[in-house]
Amino acid sequence: MSDFDVIVVGAGPAGSAAALEAARAGMRVCLIERGPFPGAKNMYGGVVYGRILDTLIPNWWEEAPIQRWITRRSTMVLTDSQALTIDFRTESWGKPPYNGATTFRPDFDAWLASNAEEAGATLICSTTVTGLLRDGQRVTGVVTDRPDGELTADVVIACDGVNSFLAKEVGLYPHTDPSNFTLGVKETLALPREVIEERFAVRGDHGLDIEMLGCTGDVPGGGFLYTNAESVSIGLVLSLPQLAKGGIRPEQRLARLKEHPAIAPLIEGGEVTEYSAHVIPEAGYNMMPELISDGFLVAGDAAAMCLAAGIWLEGVNFAIGAGAAAGRTAAGAVVRGDTTADGLAGYRTRLETSFVLADHRKLRDAPHIVMSDLAQQKVPKVICGMAEQVFTVVNPDPKPGMFKILWSELRRNKMGIRDAASHGIRAARTFR
Ligand SMILES: Cc1cc2nc3c(=O)[nH]c(=O)nc-3n(C[C@H](O)[C@H](O)[C@H](O)COP(=O)(O)OP(=O)(O)OC[C@H]3O[C@@H](n4cnc5c(N)ncnc54)[C@H](O)[C@@H]3O)c2cc1C
Numbered sequence: 524m525s526d527f528d529v530i531v532v533g534a535g536p537a538g539s540a541a542a543l544e545a546a547r548a549g550m551r552v553c554l555i556e557r558g559p560f561p562g563a564k565n566m567y568g569g570v571v572y573g574r575i576l577d578t579l580i581p582n583w584w585e586e587a588p589i590q591r592w593i594t595r596r597s598t599m600v601l602t603d604s605q606a607l608t609i610d611f612r613t614e615s616w617g618k619p620p621y622n623g624a625t626t627f628r629p630d631f632d633a634w635l636a637s638n639a640e641e642a643g644a645t646l647i648c649s650t651t652v653t654g655l656l657r658d659g660q661r662v663t664g665v666v667t668d669r670p671d672g673e674l675t676a677d678v679v680i681a682c683d684g685v686n687s688f689l690a691k692e693v694g695l696y697p698h699t700d701p702s703n704f705t706l707g708v709k710e711t712l713a714l715p716r717e718v719i720e721e722r723f724a725v726r727g728d729h730g731l732d733i734e735m736l737g738c739t740g741d742v743p744g745g746g747f748l749y750t751n752a753e754s755v756s757i758g759l760v761l762s763l764p765q766l767a768k769g770g771i772r773p774e775q776r777l778a779r780l781k782e783h784p785a786i787a788p789l790i791e792g793g794e795v796t797e798y799s800a801h802v803i804p805e806a807g808y809n810m811m812p813e814l815i816s817d818g819f820l821v822a823g824d825a826a827a828m829c830l831a832a833g834i835w836l837e838g839v840n841f842a843i844g845a846g847a848a849a850g851r852t853a854a855g856a857v858v859r860g861d862t863t864a865d866g867l868a869g870y871r872t873r874l875e876t877s878f879v880l881a882d883h884r885k886l887r888d889a890p891h892i893v894m895s896d897l898a899q900q901k902v903p904k905v906i907c908g909m910a911e912q913v914f915t916v917v918n919p920d921p922k923p924g925m926f927k928i929l930w931s932e933l934r935r936n937k938m939g940i941r942d943a944a945s946h947g948i949r950a951a952r953t954f955r
Contacts, residue, residue, distance in 0.1 A: 527553040528857045529850070530665055530676035531644075532652045532689060534561035534636045536839045537823025537846035538682030542639035542646075543579060544850030545680075550857060552644040552850075553674060554636065555667065557651040562632025566709060566799035569749040569756040570623045570732050571631060572840045577620060579847060580638055584621055588630035590751040591730025592616060593623040595723070598834060599785065601737040601746075605907035606785035608733075617729050625730055625751050635843075655679065655692055655819075661863075662693065662818040677862045678853040680820045682846055685802050687825030695812040695821060701763050703806035705744060705831065708773040709758030710781075712793025716753050722789055723750050734834060737903030738780050742766050743894040746780055747836065748789065755790060757781065760803060760831070762894060773800065803838075805831045805894070808887040814874070815867050822849040830882060832889035833898075841879055848873040888953045897946050901938045908932040 529545045531538045534556035542554040558564040570593060576583040595612040616622040640646050656664035656673060664675035681689040685704070690696055714722075723731045735746035744761040759777050766773065780786055804810060804827035811827045814820065822828070823842030830837045852870040856862045874880040892898060912928045923931075933940060 525664065525675040525677050527551045527645075527674065527676040529553070529678050529680060529853045530555065530674060531680045531682055531850075532665060533682040533684055533823075533825070534558075534639075534646065534648075535565055535632055535682060535684060535823060535842060536635060537825070537828075537842035537849075538680070539632065539635040539639045540579065540843040540846030541680045541682055541822060541850035541853070542644040543635075543642050544847045545854045546639060546642035546644040546850075548851065548854030548858075550854050552639070553676070554639055554644045554646045555650050555652055555665065556636070556646065556648045559649050560629070560633055561636035561646070561648070562627075562629040565628040565632055566707075566801045567628060567838065568707065568709065568747045568758055568836060569625045569627075569751065571626050572623045572837055573621060575840045575843045575847075579843070582619075584619055584624075586634070587624070588626055588634050589728070590625040590627065591725070591728050592621050593625065593732045594729040595725060595731040597731065597733045599733055599735045600903045600906050601735055601783060601785065602904050602907045604784065605911060606783070607907050607910045608785075623732065625732075625749050625756070627751070631839075652683070652689065655689060660817050662816065676818075677857050678818055678820065678867070680822060680846075680849045680853060681825050682823050682842070682849075683825050685804050685824040685827075685829075687821060690812050690821045690825055693816045693819055695814070695816060697812075700806075700810070701767075703804065703810040703827075704763045705760045705803045705805040706763055706766060706773060706800060707758060707760045707803050708777055708800045709756055709798070710777060710795050711751070711754050711756050711797040712790055713754045713796050714790075714793045718792070719750050719753070719755065725750065728752070734836070735780075736833070737899070737907075738783065739899070740769075740771070740776060740779070741900075742769050742776070743896075743899045745833070745836075745893070748786070754796065755793060757786070757790060760805075760836070762805075763802070774798070803831060804829050806890050807831065808880075808883040809890075811883070815864050815870055817863050820849045820853060820867060820870055822846045828879060828883065830886065831893075832886045833893035841882075844877055844879045845874060848877065848879070886953060888949065892946070892950050892953060895946070897938070897942065901936045904936045905929075905932045905938060908935065
């Protein structure tokens with residue numbers, strides 16, 4: 524008999540959701556985390572979309588460690604000296620069941636893992652899984668960095684995050700293309716609560732999420748600025764290969780963003796309390812590995828399930844959705860006594876019929892479109908240039924027509940009308 528029915532590697536959102544669902548189904552579950560506690564080493568931008576928790580942890584919002592509920596969401600298009608912002612706010616996101624919330628990963632991940640423990644999972648921290656036990660092709664357990672650290676299980680679920688070496692060890696990732704990855708860098712800046720409320724026009728526990736385009740110079744990417752209770756998180760997401768070629772370090776690029784005239788007043792006086800960086804699997808569906816092998820499942824960033832599609836940067840909800848599906852599938856397979864790849868095939872079906880793979884498949888072209896030279900370099904200049912022309916009053920000249928302004932900006936930014944139209948159609952098809 525195996526030591527456990529299910530071993531989950533990594534107590535991030537995917538791992539804790541997997542352990543929670545498998546334990547609830549009556550499995551003997553071991554959740555292994557290399558950090559001293561779940562979330563200790565984890566970073567991200569800062570907003571969790573919690574509705575995926577509605578079925579896992581009813582009324583989760585009453586106990587989740589939230590900084591601010593996002594009630595205001597802005598998209599900012601920047602050039603070096605201009606900024607155009609689309610700003611949306613709604614009171615409905617400020618009450619149950621809420622929409623998004625800022626939360627710190629050490630708090631959130633530890634809370635989610637505690638739910639898995641309460642359901643009966645055994646959490647082992649400060650332990651790194653260094654390899655897999657195999658019987659032929661079949662995965663039968665894990666090797667850890669502890670003395671006598673081998674543990675056997677009927678199913679191993681790899682939730683070890685981006686660049687999963689466990690998925691690679693099983694041969695599920697045929698190749699790793701650096702252009703599928705971005706680097707995320709972030710600073711947390713402490714600011715008094717009342718300063719945040721005044722600058723960002725939010726009150727109480729409400730907060731703002733700003734996503735930015737056109738703020739990464741010659742490297743494709745994007746930016747973000749999120750409000751926490753008494754700090755803001757500001758960061759950049761940068762294409763890895765171009766970043767390596769560019770010669771300017773990520774923290775220098777972040778420093779430039781912080782000096783932008785539209786951003787500097789928002790963060791003035793903020794004291795840096797934390798700097799962190801992490802790789803993001805950017806290419807979504809097009810880079811996903813096989814998800815299932817004999818005795819083995821992959822979930823979350825380990826399976827590239829992060830959705831980085833311009834106006835959306837969501838990974839935690841996808842990780843929880845996939846982890847929960849993996850935990851349920853593993854439990855069902857153990858009960859049936861068939862944990863081969865065929866016995867675990869229901870995992871793919873579960874994901875296909877949920878938002879996890881449905882969104883990724885639908886938006887499979889989005890990362891490519893968002894990271895294209897046109898979207899990154901030309902579109903922000905055209906949009907901001909148009910705004911400047913529309914709002915500049917040059918009396919005694921009469922106001923130019925909108926089409927004239929559009930043509931002049933397209934020409935000025937060397938953007939062919941055919942090129943613009945074909946990208947526009949492709950984007951419309953992707954986001955329809
Ligand atoms: C800069 C940046 C900004 C982001 N912004 C957002 C955002 O605002 N909202 C959002 O929803 N998503 C965001 N994401 C994406 C999100 O962080 C990920 O999609 C999500 O964390 C994936 O969860 P996971 O559980 O799959 O992996 P992870 O969160 O990476 O967790 C993996 C866990 O496995 C552990 N582990 C790894 N290897 C081993 C091993 N060998 N043995 C034991 N333990 C191991 C790690 O310590 C970690 O706890 C962002 C990501 C970045 C980098």
